[in-house]
Amino acid sequence: MEKVEGPASIVSAQEGSFRLTEGSAMEIILRYLNEVDRAKSPQRACALATTIIAEQTRYSRPAIFLYNPRTDSLELTAYANHNPTAERITRGKGVCWRSFASEEIQVVNDVTKDPDYFQDMLDTQAELSVPIVWHGSVFGVLDVESSQRDCFSEEDVRFARLLAGILGSVLSHVETETQFRKNLERGKMFRANLIKAQEALNRALEETNAQKGAVEEHARIQRALIDVSRTLFVCRDARQLYLLIMEILVRELGFPTVLVFGRDHREAPLSCQASLGIELDLEQESLLMGGSGIVGHVVQTLEPYLCSDTAQDPYFDPDDYGTRSELVVPIRSGDFLWGLVVAIARRPGAYTLRDLETLTLVAGFMSVVLENIANLDMLAREIKLMRFLHGMVHELSGERDNRSIALRIIALLREAFDDMLVTVFDVREEGGRMEIFPMASSGSMEEAEGLWRDVVLRPGRLFQSTVAQAATSRKVVSVPDTDQASGYVRGHSDTRSELNIPILHGERVRGVLCFESPRPRTFTQDDEELFVILARHLGALWAVNDLLDMTELKAMRDGLTGIWNRRFLFSYLEGDGEDLVRRGGTLTLVMVDLRRFKLVNDTYGHAVGDEVLTTVAAFFYKRLEGVGFAGRYGGDEFLIVLPDKTLEEAERLVEELGRGVKELAFSVPELRTQANFGVASCPRDGVSIVEALRRADERMYEAKRRGT
Template sequence: MVRVLVIDPTKFFTERYYELLIEKGYLCALVENEKTLQEQLSKPIDLLIADIDGPGLNHLATVRQIKPYLPILALSARASLELAQSLLRLRVQDLLPKFVKPGELLATLEDILLNPARIYYREKPILLAELEEKIHELSIFNELARTLTSTLELNEVLRIIMVKIKDLVKSEALSLLLLDEKNKELVFSASETSETNKLKGVRLKLGQGIAGWVAQTRQALLVEDVYKDPRFFQEIDKIHSFKTRSIMCVPLLHKDKLVGVIEVINKYGGGAFTEEELKVLMELGGEFSEKIQNALPSEANRVFKDLIAQTKNLTKAEAFSVLIPDEERKELIISASETLRGGKVEGLRLKLDQGIAGWVASTREPLLVNDVQKDPRFFKGVDKLSNFQTKSIICVPLVSKNNLLGVMEVINKADGSSFTEKEFQLVRSLADHAAIALENATLYRQVELSSITDDLTKLYNSRYLHRFLIQEIQRSKRESLQVSVLLLDLDNFKTVNDTYGHLVGSQTLVEVAQIIKSKVREIDVAGRFGGDEFIIILPETGPDRAVSIAEEIRKSIEDLTILKDFDLNISMLSASIGVATYPDHGKEAEELIHKADKAMYQIKQQSKNGVRLAS
């Protein structure tokens, strides 16, 4: 067993990767300070992993004094040539970013263990050049991770992405196209060329041009000579007076949903793009697809922004905000706002009965207050947090079909005068229209979810499961990861149905679904495959861990002896679960499902109520 010592003063590594190492069979020990480090260094160690931010770099000097030849893997959220030179002097085998993907971390550990002297015995001038290039890449990825988690503004996200791609892939032109689902088109949302920039807002049909093909097929593409490719659409070059020679294009996918496409055009110097550069671009796409999706305005937010814009035109007020209810916490959240001065208030929460907005939400009655200082319902807390002074306010509920969807506030006439009764009625009318639009947006989202959700269990349906598994296998191929599939079939479910009826049978399936949801992680996907069969997809999970999870689920179903709400004995119920893992048991989705299904039926034929790994 490989003995690994982890120096982790910030506990960053421990929270993200420690369990992964244990799962992979590494024998790990943790140190957080100099004293425990020296104690651990007196013991046999095969490899050291060190978070070198903060005091970590000083710890490496201690390590080298006691164990001159111990292989070291360093992790850092910062990057510079000076740091690379320090690591070289300390004979560190490799440096990875703190936000490293699990597959890359494991591959690097294996590589170091196979060749522990790989950096120490290289020629230093060559190594420094390699390190300088690697440090540049690491700094880009680290900054990308930090900046993309600090903003939700779409334009800022797109700007960051363009800058990072430009730093990593030297090209003459870049474009980022986002999907307009309604019109089935790609829209040039950000672009940059060495000569001109006239593409923003230009649209392509899905399937049109290389970008349209990539969006339609969801496959990355590298074309060395576009004039030999029939998919190339020359009209875009004419729009911005540019000549495309070669192109890399990758799809942006988030949870199997197309977000957009990135194009990188013409390598500087006239050379050809490499497969390695395409791989880097695909990795970048994976990094920020989710962030772009999160930054895209939801249908509800579009309604809110439109409501604020229309109200602004009609009332000439200083500030506007829309608050939405959080029923579970009995609070109102400021979801959208705009002020002519003062700080941002979006995200702030009020109790459901707090302030004028809380009163309006509770009573569902609109309110006009032209001097809030004389109104006991006024809550000064928001003004203090936003450095704003509220003088007068119109506050109206957003109600549709007797459901409270939110509250709209219009604050302070810009000229200092009082709001009129006419303005009050106009805001109320706008709010009524907005409530209908908001209800429609909510219904649209519900329809969208229902297309991928099983009506009974509220787990994903087989259609979505199949798409997700294909996507996860493709990602696992790129990143050298494993993905496992559990196929679960209930034992004696027909007996439950025959004994108690289909209503109890349906409730039993719901209970089983709840057990499955409680046993899987956020990154896992569980669904009903049909009848009394369920599938659980476990990304980044090997066979041993997958079998362990399957056993936890099996045991919990076995323990389900009494059906809640019915007080009926269903102790005859159990589960047979087959397990298959990519790439061990198959390299395609259908093959994995078939292997898991075969393993499951072998249990059915033998004893039932068990877990079996595919062979």
């Protein structure tokens, strides 16, 4: 596992130039993202992180230790709010090393009970250690000590984990830039060596004329190789590189029949990228890359191979081209195979050791260029992903509607990844049963719902789908190539790769992010990590919105009866009620008053009075289900709302409700109650709902005076 080189110096947070103001954890993270782009070194990025921890958790004393492979130890890089005595933690020592070695968060609520704890500050009572990890590389540990036991909340842990992830990304970028500079220096070294070789060749030309023809040819190749290096090192696209190298091999170096195999990126499979003098169909390409023959031997050994006569070569597999000479050179970077250059001829002895050396040099150039392209692409992608997450958190932080959040997420993803189909699924679990249905899609929502209904929801097929597998397992489910996946339930016919990310909050699965691509093996490990972070943010936002909705809903309920309260009734009348009337609909209102309710309280006590109110409310709730709803208007008065019901229909319903109220039984056997009703309809009894409500109230009091 790769590690960042150890820090050159220790930076105190007080020494840094970054100071953050008070604010929410999300606002602080956004500020950190903005500030860390201007950090010139890992030490400054670490100092900013410790400052944020110190300001975010009042009783915490943060420090960051980065791993130094030369000393095989964790070395103190930055700290805040205290002066650590331990500047180096050796292998196997302390909670920090345990977090680093296991790559897991360590929460020690009482350091006296942890056998691995070693004393740093005298009053330390609790310790939190978070590994700094990015893309499988462990860079060090973010450690927080506190003078209070049991002080670290789940929010503190999530905040520290997110901060450590961002810090890991920054350290990864530093490592990537360092590697990129090394690769550039390697390229310069290649060019310098070639120039020296050309100079040596020129001196050899002056010393002898006997071998003039061979030397001139060698010089021509060397000059061509120098031109090749200049041309290749400005190339920034892998496919363009393969086509360019094919043109150079034929035009500049004189190879008549050449095949170039390669990858578009590190995760892509080997395939034929360019050819001249020979054409391969898919079956022939598969046979050639199948692991046998001279090509298969080079793939296994990663060493160049020259076959001067295929009739006498033990590795050669007979082909349809009459091949008698074959030269195969790997394009490799360390133990990683980027591709192969294959030259063939129909006569024996067509290629020499000089040809082998030439192709080996060309393959070396290609490997350096491909590594540079990969590093540049990775760096650009990391920057793009960080900006995407930054923009996503910024745009969605104030959104209250979960479906609107899903639609905005899809819009952001479409801007960043325009070659994917993205669908957000809502997952609901009630009574041990799971329901899954599409919530939003970057394609046609009607098509998404139709495919889900007609293909996936057929009997016995729901939990065979990858979406359902991600929801039930709460794990990422990836299908690199749907054509090779046994039992894959296909929705869209052109889907070749699919990635499903569960949207989780705590232990609850709230949804699934489904990504589909028409190309196989589209989704990389980087994509998966990004989408997992995105799903976590989405799950948290949904959970917060649901909590707010529950709080608002609770505020709309009557505390005694459990039915809607006066606040909700007026909110409905001013909103949905007005809309209904404005569209030409009818809204009928029924005011209800319980007869002689004060006498019930005076005779039997307020507990029985409350029983009467809750019993009547429960009766109204049950009887009005699917017809309308009732709310407590105040005291012993109720308001019944009947959308799209005429005055005549409401009056018939009122008669039934009046009989039902009379028949209600209570804990006092002899107690019975009756109700007075007043009915009015809008717009029949008033051009506005306010007028209709006043008319219903008047009619209720008229009924109360009549005693009917």
